[in-house]
Amino acid sequence: MTKLRLAIVGAGPAGIYAADILLKAERQFDVSIDLFEQLPAPYGLVRYGVAPDHPRIKGIVNALRDVLDSGDIRFFGNVLFGRDLTLADLKNHYHAVVFSTGAIRDADLDIPGIDALGSYGAADFVSWFDGHPDFPREWPLDAESVAVIGNGNVALDVSRMLAKHAEDLLPTEIPDNVFAGLSESRVTDVHVFGRRGPAQVKFTPLELRELGELRDVDMVVYDEDFDYDEASKVAIASNKQVMVIDRVLQAWRKRPSVNNAGGEASRRLHLHFWANPVEVKKDADGRVMSFVYERTRPDGEGGVEGTGEMREVAIQAMYRAVGYFGSPLADVPFDKRHGVIPNQEGQVLHKDSNERVPGVYATGWIKRGPVGLIGHTKSDAMETVRHIINDQASWWQPEDDSEGAIPALLAERDVKWTDLDGWHLLDQHEIALGAPHERARIKVVDRDEMVRVSRGE
Numbered sequence: 004m005t006k007l008r009l010a011i012v013g014a015g016p017a018g019i020y021a022a023d024i025l026l027k028a029e030r031q032f033d034v035s036i037d038l039f040e041q042l043p044a045p046y047g048l049v050r051y052g053v054a055p056d057h058p059r060i061k062g063i064v065n066a067l068r069d070v071l072d073s074g075d076i077r078f079f080g081n082v083l084f085g086r087d088l089t090l091a092d093l094k095n096h097y098h099a100v101v102f103s104t105g106a107i108r109d110a111d112l113d114i115p116g117i118d119a120l121g122s123y124g125a126a127d128f129v130s131w132f133d134g135h136p137d138f139p140r141e142w143p144l145d146a147e148s149v150a151v152i153g154n155g156n157v158a159l160d161v162s163r164m165l166a167k168h169a170e171d172l173l174p175t176e177i178p179d180n181v182f183a184g185l186s187e188s189r190v191t192d193v194h195v196f197g198r199r200g201p202a203q204v205k206f207t208p209l210e211l212r213e214l215g216e217l218r219d220v221d222m223v224v225y226d227e228d229f230d231y232d233e234a235s236k237v238a239i240a241s242n243k244q245v246m247v248i249d250r251v252l253q254a255w256r257k258r259p260s261v262n263n264a265g266g267e268a269s270r271r272l273h274l275h276f277w278a279n280p281v282e283v284k285k286d287a288d289g290r291v292m293s294f295v296y297e298r299t300r301p302d303g304e305g306g307v308e309g310t311g312e313m314r315e316v317a318i319q320a321m322y323r324a325v326g327y328f329g330s331p332l333a334d335v336p337f338d339k340r341h342g343v344i345p346n347q348e349g350q351v352l353h354k355d356s357n358e359r360v361p362g363v364y365a366t367g368w369i370k371r372g373p374v375g376l377i378g379h380t381k382s383d384a385m386e387t388v389r390h391i392i393n394d395q396a397s398w399w400q401p402e403d404d405s406e407g408a409i410p411a412l413l414a415e416r417d418v419k420w421t422d423l424d425g426w427h428l429l430d431q432h433e434i435a436l437g438a439p440h441e442r443a444r445i446k447v448v449d450r451d452e453m454v455r456v457s458r459g460e
């Protein structure tokens with residue numbers, strides 16, 4: 004029976020689901036899969052994106068671990084495609100490759116002053132609080148008033164992590180340096196700004212409701228934002244999700260807060276709608292001083308238009324949570340405008356000619372852009388895998404598809420890769436670090452230490 008030797012690059016949910024679906028699929032050939040990951044640990048944004056105080060979602064790693072432990076996949080962690088392995092290497096040793104490299108950096112927000120000191124991308128902050136080894140260990144949290152730009156779940160994650168008291172995060176897996184950093188935070192007010200109205204937000208009801216449950220944090224909403232137009236009223240009446248969001252917000256309007264001379268919490272989380280970002284003003288030292296926005300209103304066609312009314316809020320730090328963006332990979336076509344690998348249902352295409360690149364596939368956020376939940380990467384992977392199975396005639400013809408070739412090549416290049424047993428060692432080590440403190444785990448952040456523990460050195 005023919006055997007497909009498949010390389011998958013990126014061990015986030017998309018890559019792992021693709022492996023699982025292929026292994027379980029009805030097919031006329033055997034499969035052996037090598038999964039490459041630039042980090043010493045698997046799971047991508049489930050480990051390094053999902054907020055630490057969302058243990059239920061973090062729990063998805065249990066299902067992903069079952070796939071890795073099934074015995075049919077080899078894991079090569081701490082291997083960066085483009086540096087440690089090239090496309091030519093993969094062609095020499097595999098019949099095809101799936102890229103599932105996701106997205107880790109922030110999309111741009113092109114307004115004056117965005118480069119001010121104290122203006123951050125949400126993705127960088129997320130990587131810090133989730134202990135990503137390639138990001139700085141220290142995070143400045145000296146601002147009292149902070150703006151968060153965006154109306155999606157990442158904006159809510161960032162706002163919640165900023166507003167929450169550090170002690171309330173202790174039972175989670177946050178790394179020690181993150182707990183220490185958040186404990187020193189001077190924040191009193193977090194202002195979240197969205198361009199559209201409460202009936203057009205992108206966040207989900209569960210994430211929104213959670214904000215109202217934070218200890219010692221008052222929710223502040225503004226009556227002027229709830230003068231609904233016809234389209235908003237229709238959205239609330241016809242969409243259950245929007246209806247629940249509206250109900251949550253309406254309940255907060257009635258709560259005691261600074262708006263009605265009530266509210267006693269030491270921190271406040273303000274939600275501002277109909278606010279289009281215009282400028283970040285800097286002080287003489289180039290630091291964030293205030294955020295200027297233009298009040299918007301519905302344009303009658305489902306969008307918004309500016310009203311010309313400018314407003315300014317004094318802040319000392321700003322986080323833009325306006326989306327993630329994929330990064331290009333060496334020798335692989337890339338669509339710079341959308342930050343994805345150009346593809347048709349996961350079959351990678353040459354950028355200019357739109358012709359297929361044989362043997363090369365994509366799945367997950369790098370395939371369809373950084374939107375959607377973990378569950379969506381599964382359906383995505385199904386589509387890609389279906390093509391791999393049907394494309395047998397156009398697979399690569401590798402020179403040496405033996406399983407020993409890749410470890411030999413990596414060893415020759417002095418790459419210190421981690422394997423599945425190594426991940427189990429690191430996993431147990433982190434859980435053991437947390438146990439005396441009744442914490443789920445304490446994440447190891449330093450890359451060298453992750454590698455050392457994984458390799459039993």
Ligand SMILES: Cc1cc2nc3c(=O)[nH]c(=O)nc-3n(C[C@H](O)[C@H](O)[C@H](O)COP(=O)(O)OP(=O)(O)OC[C@H]3O[C@@H](n4cnc5c(N)ncnc54)[C@H](O)[C@@H]3O)c2cc1C
Nearest residue numbers: 013015016017041047048052084104105106367368376377
């Ligand atoms: C802040 C945040 C919070 C989220 N919260 C939730 C939530 O609560 N619930 C939910 O369902 N979804 C959530 N999501 C969405 C979810 O994380 C994504 O849907 C999912 O992770 C996308 O999977 P992926 O495998 O395509 O990408 P990723 O998870 O990004 O995985 C890609 C992997 O590829 C690796 N890689 C990249 N480049 C290379 C290279 N050159 N060589 C080798 N390896 C490479 C990366 O290190 C990474 O491990 C959240 C996303 C973010 C950003």
